[in-house]
Amino acid sequence: MVPTKNQRTTRLLAQLISLILSLPIRERTKVRGAVKIFSSSFFPLHLRERVRVRGAVFLLFLFFSISQSQIIEIHQLNVDQGDACFLRVDTFKILIDGANATKGNNIINPYLSALGISKLNFTVASHHHADHIGGLDEVILSLNPDICYDRGGSYSSAQFTEYISAVGPRRSTPAVAETLLNLTTPNGKITLSTLAVSGNLKNYGYAGTSDENTQSIALLLEFISITQDTFKFFTAGDLYARQESILVVKNPELENVQLLKISHHGSSSSTPQILLDKLKPLAVFISVGENNSYGHPHTETLLKLQNAESVRFIYQTTAGSHTSAKSIIAGHIIAKVFDRFFTITTSNNPAHIDTFYFSRDHTLNIEDEPFKNDKDKGERKMLLKTKSENGFTLLEISTPSEIIQKVLIFNILGQLIQETNLHAENTTLTIPNTASGVYLISVFTNRNIYHDKFIITK
């Protein structure tokens, strides 16, 4: 396929940025120094300022238009007791599981329609239990996927019969270690592959039983950015601890998986300690129904997650039967993966954004726990002022006696529109020409993180 002019330009710019990012710090300083010398020797001060502001806006525009749109979205839907997870990977749209009957028409289809999704590339049914497959026929009939992956075989239930009749000839059973998606984008490489199918585990063999949960398809989504930073998401239906343990022992790619969907709705029969020790997830999802009859999530699982040092937050779609001190009762959970970090927002509190870094660049691993130290709370202070100038919005930020290191600006959908790295107590940022509306800002200082909102009116 011949790339379009746009694609060629994007690729070229991506290569340029990757080149700059790959330079050692001293070389980057030299590049910055050259720009500084250019502006200070050729322009009087007032012009120089203007050039600098325009240049900064232009560079920001280039930077964000290439590498700062989210690369992957993961939506764990609040479907009561059951499971449904939507992935948007580059232009690919994938649904993993469809929750119980009626949840397709009542929750999943309206949710995806609100995202502007009118067609899926493929669906994956992790296994044949009704809380995963029951609403999938409703989604398949409405969003017409090209392929419907499942574990194969048969199952005796009305929901399975309905699923099979909706799928028709599109039914396909992947092999173990099969790559379902393999993309090269300007931001890096993305793969989605199977680690377990029908009881067969990658690099091991058969470890299933007649229990349907042991047949679950396990998937690893992996993104390796152009800066060689790696993000991973693992989801394994209702797989049990025995299969999960074998998987992590036999498959080194299951190390450092930043985002984990806890198997089997937080049941104590899943999520062995070795899984958490190997994966070291930064955030976990639990899909669980309010006051469910199974007691999910079980306190044993929550305790393990509570004690796991790597886990910052446990996002539960509902409070289920139990919660822990790390639990966030989320509703729908939305993760957006950028090239060095990912954010999580929830439908219960859409104005709040949690940011997690997976970059190997340690200067980006900012101390990220604003409320760690209770006595700091009283001292936290950020002043935010907006003003309008020549059609641009200027944002004045000050954090007295703290050093601002990073500022992230998001639109109300949680999409990052601007990222600025700096080192200052005060700063004035120019926001590129964006639409009127409410915007969210996260300011990282050497001591705190501040979240706030501001409004742009035209």
Ligand SMILES: [Zn+2]
């Ligand atoms: Zn289930």
